[in-house]
Amino acid sequence: MLKAEQLSKTYETKDWAGLFRRKQNRVEAVKNVNLEMHQGQIIGLLGINGAGKTTTIKMLSTLLLPSTGCITVDGLDIVKDVMAVKKRINMISGGERMLYWRLTARENLWYFGQLYNIDNKTLEKRINMLLEKVGLSDKQNIPVERFSKGMKQRLQIARGLINDPSYIFMDEPTLGLDAVIAKELREHVKQMAYQQGKSILLTSHYIQEVEELCEYVYILNQGEVIMKGTPKELALMGMESKTLCIELYSNHELLHASILEACHEVEKDCNIHWDADNSRYTICSRKDVSNVVTKVLLDKQVPLKGFYLQEPSLEDAIVKLSKNASKNTSTEVSA
């Protein structure tokens, strides 16, 4: 298990404040973050730009030292036992960096394999397996500089798996990938977690991707975890009202008054919208009005085309939660 407790990171930067004077700035990128990653679990880290997702991932992957707090990986301290921890983790970033462009795909994987001190026979087998897995076997001897963006990203994934890590950090792994390759990547991620038992932490700007993959999500805003839970729970948390949709085959004008009356009995200020073009009611309310509406429809014997509660969206929830949280938070302190 990977466990981060009270994790904080403060960057100290110096900017010129005149010709000779330098001003020191302290930016608290991450504040008191607690999170856990269990075996075979895919967790998500969400937030708007500058929320602290990348800094958190860099600390978890040993690239940055936390200012305060501690991280343990299978009981090993990430600072004291850094070499042992590095063998168990790896990171995959979106974009085209983290690879040697003048080396071929195979040479890149061989080089990183050597850095991880993998014995030659195992490394040879693993390189072949990974190249096959990411679909680059037939392009393995071409220098990376001649690869397309998608091919580079696939090689990045292979590089991130070269040490067979137990914990994988994926920072915007589908950034700039076309839909087909992004879908393939998501399949890889699921396979790694559910079939191979790897723990995966994912950040992405594509909320649907997080909803599809992650079992548990942490929402960061201005460096703090403002909410955590399953995607479903989080979406519901952000929803202040429920949306009921009723689709009819034709317009039943006599129905309007009854529905209005029934809904207002449950909640006075609920919002009812009639879309005449599509013969559809959309009813937004904090309380559940589905029972009373069902009763009216049955009484009037109205044939229904559709009757459903609109699914709450994680995206809306995140925007709403971030907005609420930022009202009370300030991260930048000048010293």
Added chain:
Amino acid sequence: MLDLKTLYATFVRNFTIQIRAYPKDFFIGNILSAIYTSISAFFMYHLLFKGNIKQSFIDYSGTTDYISYIIIGYSMYHFMVRTLLNVSRSLITELREGTLESLMLAPFQRVQYFVGNMLQQTITVTGEAVIMILICLPFGLKFGGLDILSTVISLLLSFYAYFSISLILAAVMLYTRDTYISQNTLFSLLFLICGVTFPIEYLPASIQWLAQGIPVTLSLEIVRNSTLLGVIAADQAGNFLKLFLISTVYCAIGFLLIKKVETTALEKIHG
């Protein structure tokens, strides 16, 4: 068995990249610049000064062979510059090419990584130096008193010295994210005060004192002693030890600085 995977892999990686990225022209360019220096010295010595050198030069350098003094000095300077360029720039090159993070994620041995960089460069420069020396022979290069054992020890210790300085320069480059100003300032300084083309005794006393603290000065002295003056290894044992100790201090400081600067460099990517 001693595990040298990182060293070997870095050595192979650099050779592969060098062959693909900097083909023959870089090699030729380096040889030419060394030859031009030798030719300039040759013409100045024979045509301008008509073979006359001051007694003070002979007293300070211990030789009357000015041309060989210059060529050997410049060859070693060339070794130093190339080593410093390659080892010092290794981490900042990783930073600029976007591979520093993937490298730092791995549990690799820093010493092996730097030695791998150095070794690849040393082999390339040795090739350049051999060709350079062959071409310089007609211009009057003579190994008047060559002592093989002493020369081998001097060269090995010199490589260690250059490696040690390059670690400190690597830390400075990574911290300042600058390669041009830091390296060129250092090269100019070393060229001026370490006795590349003239004995350091011509410099003011305070500068001489500074020069003695830089391993390059002693490195040039022992290499010239071993190739021009025929000083055997036993007679230079004190200097060998001194160079080894100074270089070790530089090496230790270099590694400490790099360890500290690595963290800062990674923070600067996001900070």
